[in-house]
Amino acid sequence: MDFAPNNEEQLVADTARAFAERELAPRAAARDRSEEFPEKEMRALGALGLLGVTVPAAYGGSDAGAVALALAVAEVAAADASVAVTMSVTNMVAELIARFGTEPARQAFLPRLCSGDAVAGAFALSEAQAGSDPAAMTTVVERTAAGGYLLRGNKLWTTSGDRAGVLIVAARNGNSIGRPGFSAFLVAGGAPGLSVGKRERKMGQHGSSTVALTMDDVEVSVTDRLAGEGDGLKVALTGLGSGRVGIAALAIGIGRAALAAATRYARERRQFDRAIGDFQAVAFMLADAATVLDAAWLLTATAAWRKQRGLPFLRQAAQAKLYATERANEVCDRCLQILGGYGYTRDFPVERYFRDARVTTLYEGTSQIQRLVIARELLRAARGEAATI
Numbered sequence: 001m002d003f004a005p006n007n008e009e010q011l012v013a014d015t016a017r018a019f020a021e022r023e024l025a026p027r028a029a030a031r032d033r034s035e036e037f038p039e040k041e042m043r044a045l046g047a048l049g050l051l052g053v054t055v056p057a058a059y060g061g062s063d064a065g066a067v068a069l070a071l072a073v074a075e076v077a078a079a080d081a082s083v084a085v086t087m088s089v090t091n092m093v094a095e096l097i098a099r100f101g102t103e104p105a106r107q108a109f110l111p112r113l114c115s116g117d118a119v120a121g122a123f124a125l126s127e128a129q130a131g132s133d134p135a136a137m138t139t140v141v142e143r144t145a146a147g148g149y150l151l152r153g154n155k156l157w158t159t160s161g162d163r164a165g166v167l168i169v170a171a172r173n174g175n176s177i178g179r180p181g182f183s184a185f186l187v188a189g190g191a192p193g194l195s196v197g198k199r200e201r202k203m204g205q206h207g208s209s210t211v212a213l214t215m216d217d218v219e220v221s222v223t224d225r226l227a228g229e230g231d232g233l234k235v236a237l238t239g240l241g242s243g244r245v246g247i248a249a250l251a252i253g254i255g256r257a258a259l260a261a262a263t264r265y266a267r268e269r270r271q272f273d274r275a276i277g278d279f280q281a282v283a284f285m286l287a288d289a290a291t292v293l294d295a296a297w298l299l300t301a302t303a304a305w306r307k308q309r310g311l312p313f314l315r316q317a318a319q320a321k322l323y324a325t326e327r328a329n330e331v332c333d334r335c336l337q338i339l340g341g342y343g344y345t346r347d348f349p350v351e352r353y354f355r356d357a358r359v360t361t362l363y364e365g366t367s368q369i370q371r372l373v374i375a376r377e378l379l380r381a382a383r384g385e386a387a388t389i
Contacts, residue, residue, distance in 0.1 A: 003298070003301055005067065005068070005071060008064050008065075008068065009064060009065065009067050009068040009071060010071075012049075012050070012053065012062065012064050012068040012069075012071060012072050013068070013071035013072060013075055015048055015049075015050070015072075016048075016050060016071070016072035016073075016075035016076055017075040019044070019045070019048060019050075019076075020075050020076050020078065020079035020080070021079060023041060023044065024041060024076065024079035024080040024083055025079040025080065027080075028079055028080040028082075028349075028352070029346070029349065029352065031080065031082060031206065031207040032082075032204075032206050032207065032352050033206075034206075035206040035207060036207060037086075037163055037207060037208075037209050038080070038082060038083045038086060038207050039119055039163065041080075041083050042083070042086060042087070042090070042116055042119050042120055043116035043117075043119065044116070045076075045083075045087055045116060046113075046114060046115045046116020046117070047115070047116060049061075049062040049064075049114075050062070050072055050076075050087065051087065051090050051091060051094065051113060051114050051115070051116055052091065052094045052110065052113060052114030053065070053068055053069040053072060053091055054066055054068075054069055054091065054094075054095045054098075055094050055095060055098045055110060055114055056098060059098060059106055059107075059110035059111060059114065060110055060111040060113075060114035060115055061094065061098070061110070061114050062114075065304075065308045066242070066245065066304040066305075066307040066308040067301060067304045067305055067308055069091055069245075069246065069249075069304070070245055070246070070248075070249040070300055070301065070304045071249070072087075073087060073088050073091075073246050073249040073250050073253065074249040074250070074252050074253035074256070074297075075253065076253065077249070077250040077251075077252070077253025077254050077257075078253040078254070078256050078257040078260075079257070080207065081204070081205050081208075081250060081253070081254050081353075081356035081357075082205045082206060082207030082208040082356075083207065083208075084250045084253060085159060085205060085208050085247075085250060085363075086120050086159065086160055086207075086208050088243065088246035088247065088249075088250060089120070089121060089122065089123060089159050089160060089243065089246075090113060090120045090121040090160070090164075091121075091246065092121070092123065092239055092242050092243045092246060093113065093121025093122065093123055093164075093166065093167075093168055093239075094110060094113045094114060094121060095239075095242055096123075096168060096184075096226060096235060096238065096239050096242075097109055097110055097113070097166075097168075097186065097226070098110060099238065100184070100226040100227040100231075100234075100235050100238075101186065101226055102222075102223045102224075102225070104223045105186055105223055105224060105226075109165075109166045109186060112165055112166070113165065113166060117165070118164070118165025118166055118189070119160075119163050119164065119165055120160040120163050120164045120165065121160070121164050121165070121166055121167070121168070122158050122159060122160045122161045122163075122164035122166075122167040122168070123158070123159070123167070123168045123239055123243075124155040124158045124161060124167055124168065124169045124170065124213055125137075125155070125170045125236060126155060126156050126157045126158070127139060127153070127154060127155055127156055128154070128156055131156075131157070132365065132366065132368075132369050134170065134182065134233070134236060137153075137170065137171070137172050137182060138153055138154075138172065139151065139152065139153025139154065139155060139169070139170070139171045139172065139215065140152055140153055140171055140172050140173075140174045141171035141172070141173060141174060141177065141182075141183055141185065141220075142174040142175070142176045142177070143174075143176040143177055144219075147222065148219055148220060148221045148222065149185065149219070149220045149221070149222075149224075149225070150217045150218065150219060150220075151169055151171050151185065151187070151193075151215040151217070151218040151220060152215055152216060152217060152218075153171060153214075153215055154212065154213065154214050154215070155169070155212065155213040155214075155215075156212050157200075157210055157212075157363070158210065158211055158212070158213050159208060159209070159210055159363075160208070160209055161196060161209070161210075161211040161212075161213050162196040162199065162209050162211045163189075163209055164189050165188070165189045166186055166187070166188055166189060167186070167187045167188075167189065167194075167213075168184055168185070168186060168187075168226065168235075168239070169184070169185050169186075169187050169213075169215065169218075170182055170183070170184050170232050170235075170236055171183060171184075171185065171232070173229060173230060177229055177230075178229075179228075179229045179230035180230060181230040181231075181232060181233060182230070182232035182233065183225060183226075183227075183228075183229050183230060183231065183232045184225070184226040184227065184231075184232040184235040184236065185220045185224050185225050185226065186220070186224040186225075186226065187215075187218055187220060187224070191218055191219075192218070192219070193215060193216045193217050193218040193219070194213065194214070194215055194218050195213070195214045195216070196211050196212070196213060196214075197211055197212030197213065197214065198211065198212065199211050202359070203355050203358055203359070204352070204354075204355030204356040204357070204358055204359060205355075205356050205359060234389075237314065237388060237389055238389055240364060240365060241307070241313060241314045241317045241318075241389055242307065242317070243364045244303075244317040244318060244320065244321035244364050244365065244370070245300060245303050245304050245307065245313075245317050245320060245321070246364075247321055247324075247325065247360055247363065247364045248296065248299070248300040248303070248317075248320040248321045248323075248324035248325065249300055249304075249324075250360065251296070251321075251324045251325040251327075251328035251329075251357060251360040252293055252296050252297055252300060252324050252328060254328055254332065254353050254356055254357045254360070255289070255293050255296075255324075255327065255328035255331040255332065255353075255357065256293060257349070257353055258289075258331055258332045258335040258336075258349075258350050258353040258354070258357075259286070259289045259290060259293065259331060259335060261335065261339075261348065261349055261350050261353070262285075262286065262289070262334070262335035262338040262339060262350065263277070263286055265338060265339050265342075265348075266282050266283075266286060266338055276338070282338055285334045285335075285337065285338060286338070288334070289330075289331040289334055289335065292327040292330070292331065293327065293328075293331060295323070295327075296320070296323050296324035296327050296328070297324075299316070299319055299320040299323050299324065300320040300324055302316055302320070303316035303317045303319070303320045312386075312387030312388070312389060313389065314373065314377060314387060314388050314389045315373065315374055315377035315378070315387065318365070318370040318371075318373040318374050318377075319370070319374055321364065321365070321370055322367055322370035322371065322374070324360075325357075325360035325361045325367065326361060326367055328357045328360060329357050329358060329360070329361060331357075332350065332353050332354040332357045333354065335350050335353070335354075336350050336351065336354050376388075
């Protein structure tokens with residue numbers, strides 16, 4: 001495995017870094033205070049080809065692959081995690097449509113998603129009693145006499161649910177559908193019967209909107225279904241696997257930004273006539289932070305590399321997400337400690353990085369769920385069974 005990005009992957013990373021440094025970093029603190037959704041920035045990311053990084057060019061995507069997407073998300077997250085999570089979820093939604101959608105759905109939704117015209121994509125899976133347990137969902141889909149479907153139910157914690165031009169909604173198959181399990185459907189933003197609840201007030205990532213959704217007989221057609229009836233688990237697992245690689249990269253980007261800020265401070269801040277970075281206690285914290293972030297990137301790059309080549313990657317994605325998010329939280333904590341009292345104030349960005357990193361161990365599956373996924377896949381392999389995805 002060659003860990004050096006190829007020319008196309010490096011171009012995507014360089015494009016993301018230049019945009020992040022020029023357009024995102026200068027306004028990140030202001031967005032954190034105002035909680036402004038990054039609509040303009042999302043449209044700009046679309047214009048740069050960064051909202052359909054893994055989508056075929058025939059549908060408006062960049063077709064640059066999963067490694068390029070991970071590189072880009074890390075670069076954006078180092079400037080503004082709110083934009084990065086919106087970008088990551090949008091790419092995941094676009095990828096699922098490209099893989100599981102019907103041809104009419106691809107033609108209808110992908111060009112708008114990839115260009116930024118749809119602003120964002122959203123994935124509505126979680127419910128009040130079905131966060132880590134999709135089988136407990138109560139949102140239901142029923143067939144209509146005309147051959148279409150009706151969606152009824154409520155969703156929680158939907159990233160960009162109030163701004164998305166297209167949403168993927170998972171729903172349990174009702175009595176009118178013979179197959180058990182649940183299915184996944186595309187719903188256009190603003191569809192009749194779709195209503196948006198309150199925007200959650202969160203600890204961090206304030207520019208990213210997180211909302212509740214209600215579906216009251218939302219009509220969808222057969223062409224809006226992803227995969228077959230009852231194949232929603234396959235769609236969800238593929239989306240979660242891809243999303244976990246994205247969140248791992250996002251956490252690494254936040255950690256890198258915190259480490260850069262702490263390193264600058266350790267070089268400039270003087271105590272006892274020496275830069276504090278010259279003291280072993282501080283130097284070791286910097287060294288440990290750099291080491292775990294590099295290790296996290298190797299796990300993340302491995303998961304992305306396997307996904308890009310069509311190899312099973314669910315376990316590797318869970319490992320990357322688990323390690324990268326937990327280590328990023330530790331890194332931000334250490335970096336805040338290096339800044340001392342200044343790190344606890346909003347005059348310095350490490351306070352924001354600390355808050356933004358915290359949720360990464362929760363969304364796209366908690367750290368505890370990642371451990372269950374990893375163990376399950378190890379036991380499947382020990383029994384000689386094929387990997388889930």
